[in-house]
Every structure is written in structure tokens, then in C-alpha cells.
Amino acid sequence: MRVAINRIMVTGANGFVGQLFCAEALARGLEVFGVTRLSGASLPNVKNVVVSDINGTTDWSFALVGCDVVMHLAARVHVMRETSDDPLAEFRHVNVAGTEHLARSAAAAGVRRFVYVSSIKVNGEETSKGTAYTEQDNAAPQDPYGVSKWEAEQALHCVAKETGLEVVIVRPPLVYGAGVKGNFAQMISVVAKGVPLPFASVNNKRSLIYVKNLADALMLCATHPAAAGNTYLVSDGEDVSTTDLLRKLAVVMGKKSRLFSCPVVLLKLAAKIFRKSDQVGRLLGSLQVDSSKVRRELGWVPPFSVDDGLKATVKDKI
Incomplete structure (x- = not known):
């Protein structure tokens, strides 16, 4: 049985995953506050909230009022042409300090649950063929992005312990779908x-997740009582x-x-x-993910197959 929620705040709402998730939330009758960094990035039927930057001092008070859940998708991601002399510090600025501050602000505003979209890079970069990462594996991030995601997860566990905020962490592998870059x-x-x-x-063998499958899993993580306090690895379940x-x-x-x-x-x-x-x-190389925990504990079944996802991904290319 799912917990009823009325209002959800989504950071990174105009991003690849964010746009799809907002559409999914709206389709389920939720009021959606979409946070973006661009004033012109409004989405249909989404109440657009603009923040200039995500860091340890961002003022979230105006966006969190009345929200039941925060879906935190925004992050500093892999930079193709890194110009910073200290990339890890830049990742920590947004992904660690920004995430922890948002979680504490959410707890103070009475938000019940905080769903954090992390990355399989927390586990590592590669698996031996036939061996899949699980939630029980020791973290082994190999780059500044992965390190910052792992540190953000640890910060969220501290916030949860101190405030009672329900934290759910989701680590997806490569996400694909229409508009993928x-x-x-x-x-x-x-x-x-x-x-x-x-x-x-x-x-080799690699796990993927179609963006609509990810959105479905995230919605379940936002509403299922058993998800609170857990970390989940998610994938399509069809390694290729x-x-x-x-x-x-x-x-x-x-x-x-x-x-x-x-x-x-x-x-x-x-x-x-x-x-x-x-x-x-x-x-x-291979990178396989064992998503049996989320299927077992939350009853999640990906609604789309890999073939379904690929057809949708290349629809505008045919």
C-alpha cells in the first residue's frame, strides 16, 4: 500500500530525467513544484521555481512549503572539458553541501520524505562479467563525481538520523530514452x-535503465512505506x-x-x-546491476522492456 502524497518538489525539473518524472507525477494527480536554474524553463502544468545556484546556502523556504516529498535530481555531473583546478571541490560544493542543506531545509519545513538520485558510480566503474553490483557492496567511487555522490549519501544518512526525515537513495546505471545525450x-x-x-x-554485459522505468521506480520510492531508509539499485533487468x-x-x-x-x-x-x-x-567492459532488492521489497516491475525503451529513444531518428 502506498502513502498518499499531494505535493512534490522536483529539483532539476527541466533535465532529461526531471521532465519525464514531472510528467509522471502530474499524470498521477500530484501538484508539482519544479526547481530549475533557468527562469524561462517552465514546464506545462508545473509550478516553476527558480534558484540561482544549489549550494550550502540556497534559500529553499519558498519552494518547500506544503511539500510532502522532495525528489532531488539536480547535480553537478560529469564535465567533458573540466576547467577547475580542483574538480572534487566543485562537485562537493553542489552535490554534497547543496544536497545536505536541501535535506535539512526539507526536514525543517516538515517534508516527510527525501528521494535522492545518486549513481551506480558510487559502487564503481566496472564489474566482472556475470557479477553484479548490489546494495551490500562496499562503495568504491573512482572519480570526483562518484566520490561526491557517495559523500552526499553519507550526509543524508546523518540528516535522517538527526531529524527523522525519510531518506531513500536510488543508484541508476546509464539512463537512456528520447532526448538522451x-x-x-x-x-x-x-x-x-x-x-x-x-x-x-x-x-561484455551492461545494465541500463530506460528513463520511463526510472521515473516509475522513483515514484514508487516516493510513496512506498517500505522504501524509507533504504538504498536501491535499479535497472531494466535485461543486461546487454x-x-x-x-x-x-x-x-x-x-x-x-x-x-x-x-x-x-x-x-x-x-x-x-x-x-x-x-x-x-x-x-x-561490463557493468551489471542487481536490482532484485527493489523488486522484492517494493514489488517493482519495470513497465517497459529494453526493446520498448530503444524504440522510443530512436523514434525521432527514424
């Missing part, structure tokens, strides 16, 4: 153009290899899958030479 968008573009790719022999993913994308776009084999060792060497080791490493 970054490496996934580049992959779609390359497949659409019919560019031959040397990944036919790649036999890079080879399978490329082939699936080709099928849904009506394109030919132009894959050929190349020894993985040569792919890694080429990536090192062209300084693309991180990017190519994600295509060659």
Missing part, C-alpha cells in the same frame, strides 16, 4: 549513418552486450548492423593512442 546519443548517430563498427566480438545493443539499435531504426570483429586488445591499444580509453572502456 552523450555517448548513447553518439552511438545512435553512428548506427543511423551506417558506419562500420569493430565490436562484433565484444562479449555492446554488440547486442548496437544490433538492437540497428533493428529498431531499420538499418543494417555493420559490425565486424577486431581483437579487444587492439581496440584498447587504439583507444590509448587516441586518448579515448575511458570512452572505449565503457564499450568493452
Whole structure:
């Protein structure tokens, strides 16, 4: 049985996940306060709230009045061209201090639950094939973003202990869907153009989550009584290899899958030479997530399959 809520505040409301989540919340009859950093980023039927910056001093009082739940999606994410001399300090400024301050402000305003969208990067960057990350694994973040997300989680546990605020932490892997950017968008573009790719022999496994599946899981985390105080890893539950993913994308776009084999060792060497080791490493390595806890404890079943998600993702590319 779910807890009834009336008003929810969503940070990062105009982002990739935020827009979809706001639409899901509205469809379920909730009043949505959408927090953005852009005054012109209003969303249909969402009460837009503008903040200039998220940090340890942001004034949240005007946005939290009457809210039952805070869905915290906003964050400083991976920066392609980092210019800061101290990236970790910049990540901590927003992701740690900003998150803790928001949680304390929420508790003071009488908010019941705080759902924090963290990242699978808290667990690490890669798993051995056939081995999946779980909530019980020790944290092993490898970059400033992952470190800041882990530290934010710890700060939230402290706030929960001190104030009674119900905290729920969700760690998704790669999120995809219509409007996705970054490496996934580049992959779609390359497949659409019919560019031959040397990944036919790649036999890895990676967990993904379709953005609508994530929104559904987040809504459950906002309303299910058993979610309070828990951390959940979420995924579509259909792990795929890079080879399978490329082939699936080709099928849904009506394109030919132009894959050929190349020894993985040569792919890694080429990536090192062209300084693309991180990017190519994600295509060659495995990263699997065990989402059985959220399914078992909250009864969550992803409403969409990977094929459903991929069809929606490339709909405007066909």
C-alpha cells in the first residue's frame, strides 16, 4: 500500500530525467513544484521555481512549503572539458553541501520524505562479467563525481538520523530514452549513418535503465512505506552486450548492423593512442546491476522492456 502524497518538489525539473518524472507525477494527480536554474524553463502544468545556484546556502523556504516529498535530481555531473583546478571541490560544493542543506531545509519545513538520485558510480566503474553490483557492496567511487555522490549519501544518512526525515537513495546505471545525450546519443548517430563498427566480438554485459522505468521506480520510492531508509539499485533487468545493443539499435531504426570483429586488445591499444580509453572502456567492459532488492521489497516491475525503451529513444531518428 502506498502513502498518499499531494505535493512534490522536483529539483532539476527541466533535465532529461526531471521532465519525464514531472510528467509522471502530474499524470498521477500530484501538484508539482519544479526547481530549475533557468527562469524561462517552465514546464506545462508545473509550478516553476527558480534558484540561482544549489549550494550550502540556497534559500529553499519558498519552494518547500506544503511539500510532502522532495525528489532531488539536480547535480553537478560529469564535465567533458573540466576547467577547475580542483574538480572534487566543485562537485562537493553542489552535490554534497547543496544536497545536505536541501535535506535539512526539507526536514525543517516538515517534508516527510527525501528521494535522492545518486549513481551506480558510487559502487564503481566496472564489474566482472556475470557479477553484479548490489546494495551490500562496499562503495568504491573512482572519480570526483562518484566520490561526491557517495559523500552526499553519507550526509543524508546523518540528516535522517538527526531529524527523522525519510531518506531513500536510488543508484541508476546509464539512463537512456528520447532526448538522451552523450555517448548513447553518439552511438545512435553512428548506427543511423551506417558506419562500420569493430565490436562484433565484444562479449561484455551492461545494465541500463530506460528513463520511463526510472521515473516509475522513483515514484514508487516516493510513496512506498517500505522504501524509507533504504538504498536501491535499479535497472531494466535485461543486461546487454555492446554488440547486442548496437544490433538492437540497428533493428529498431531499420538499418543494417555493420559490425565486424577486431581483437579487444587492439581496440584498447587504439583507444590509448587516441586518448579515448575511458570512452572505449565503457564499450568493452561490463557493468551489471542487481536490482532484485527493489523488486522484492517494493514489488517493482519495470513497465517497459529494453526493446520498448530503444524504440522510443530512436523514434525521432527514424
